[in-house]
Amino acid sequence: MSLLTFENFSLGFQRYDSPLKRSIKPVLDDISLSIAPGEIVAMIGASGAGKSLLAHAVFGILPPNIALNGRISFAGEALSASSQERHRGRSISLVPQSISSLDPLARCGQQLKWAARRAGLKANAQTLGATLARYGLGKEVLRFYPHQLSGGMARRLMLAIATIGEPELVVADEPTSGLDAETATIVLQELRALADKGKAVLLITHNLAESLPFADQVAILSNGRLVSLEATSAFIENGDRLNSAYAQNLWRSLPQRDFNLNPALQIPEPILEPVQEPAYA
Numbered sequence: 451m452s453l454l455t456f457e458n459f460s461l462g463f464q465r466y467d468s469p470l471k472r473s474i475k476p477v478l479d480d481i482s483l484s485i486a487p488g489e490i491v492a493m494i495g496a497s498g499a500g501k502s503l504l505a506h507a508v509f510g511i512l513p514p515n516i517a518l519n520g521r522i523s524f525a526g527e528a529l530s531a532s533s534q535e536r537h538r539g540r541s542i543s544l545v546p547q548s549i550s551s552l553d554p555l556a557r558c559g560q561q562l563k564w565a566a567r568r569a570g571l572k573a574n575a576q577t578l579g580a581t582l583a584r585y586g587l588g589k590e591v592l593r594f595y596p597h598q599l600s601g602g603m604a605r606r607l608m609l610a611i612a613t614i615g616e617p618e619l620v621v622a623d624e625p626t627s628g629l630d631a632e633t634a635t636i637v638l639q640e641l642r643a644l645a646d647k648g649k650a651v652l653l654i655t656h657n658l659a660e661s662l663p664f665a666d667q668v669a670i671l672s673n674g675r676l677v678s679l680e681a682t683s684a685f686i687e688n689g690d691r692l693n694s695a696y697a698q699n700l701w702r703s704l705p706q707r708d709f710n711l712n713p714a715l716q717i718p719e720p721i722l723e724p725v726q727e728p729a730y731a
C-alpha cells in the first residue's frame with residue numbers, strides 16, 4: 451500500500467519570452483514514485499534538481515507561475531488545493547529547508563504550540579518540553595525567539611514543529627544540513643522512529659552515506675528525471691546489486707569507497723529545451 455504517490459508528475463515554470471510568446475522551462479519530468487507507511491525514502495539529487503519543488507508540490511505551496519502535469523495522491527486520494535489545506539499540519543507536514551521559515555516575531559514555544567493545536571493535541575508545557583528533548587533541545591528554548599537560536603537549534607525546532615503531531619507523512623527537506631554528525635544522527639533516528647510507528651517519510655538530502663543506515667529506499671534525481679530507485683540494502687560492497695550505473699557510481703565515488711566507476715554510466719539528456727507556445731492562442 452502506498453501513502454504518497456507521484457504518477458507521471460512533471461513541473462515547470464511558465465514564462466513570457468515576449469508579450470505574445472509564452473514558454474515553459476521544465477524542471478521535473480515524468481516522476482513516478484510511491485512511499486508506503488513505515489518507509490523512509492531518501493531523495494538524492496544535485497543542487498537545483500527540483501527536490502524542494504517536488505516537496506512543495508505535495509503541500510500546494512508552489513510559486514504561482516508553475517505549470518503541473520500528472521498526479522500526486524495521498525492515502526489514495528488525488529491531492530487538490532482544498533485537500534492539501536485540510537491535510538497540511540495535520541496528516542502531512544513539512545520540515546522546510548530554510549530556517550527563515552520560522553516566524554521571527556513569535557516565541558519558539560508559541561510556534562510549537564500552534565503546531566500541536568493544529569494537529570489536535572493538548573499542548574501543555576510537559577508535551578512541548580518532551581518534544582524538544584527528543585531533538586536534544588532544552589525547555590529554555592520555549593521562551594526564546596528564533597533569532598536567539600543557532601542554525602542547528604533552529605533546524606531541530608523546525609523538526610519538533612513538524613513532528614509534534616506525529617503526522618502520517620513527513621517531508622523533511624535537508625533536515626540535517628549544518629548539523630554535526632552526532633546531532634544529525636539524533637534527527638535521523640527520530641525520523642526512523644516515526645517510520646517504525648507506521649508513518650511515511652520523504653527525506654531530501656545531499657548525504658547518501660548519512661541517510662543509508664536509516665532509509666529503506668533511495669530515489670535519485672538527475673536532470674529533472676528519476677534515474678534510479680534503489681533499496682538501501684543494495685548499497686553494499688562494490689554496488690553490483692544496484693539497478694543503475696548511476697547509483698553504482700554515486701556509491702563508488704563516496705570517499706570511503708574505491709572510486710571504481712562504471713563506464714556504462716548514462717546521464718539523461720537535459721529536459722531544458724523551452725516549449726514555445728503562443729500566449730494568446
Ligand SMILES: Nc1ncnc2c1ncn2[C@@H]1O[C@H](COP(=O)(O)OP(=O)(O)OP(=O)(O)O)[C@@H](O)[C@H]1O
Binds near residue numbers: 495498499502513
Ligand atoms: N520561485 C522560483 N522561480 C523560478 N525558478 C525557481 C523558483 N524556485 C526554484 N526555481 C528553480 O527550480 C529549480 C529547482 O529548484 P529546487 O529548489 O527544487 O532545487 P533543489 O533540488 O531543492 O536544490 P538544492 O539541493 O540546492 O536545495 C532550480 O533551477 C531553481 O532555480
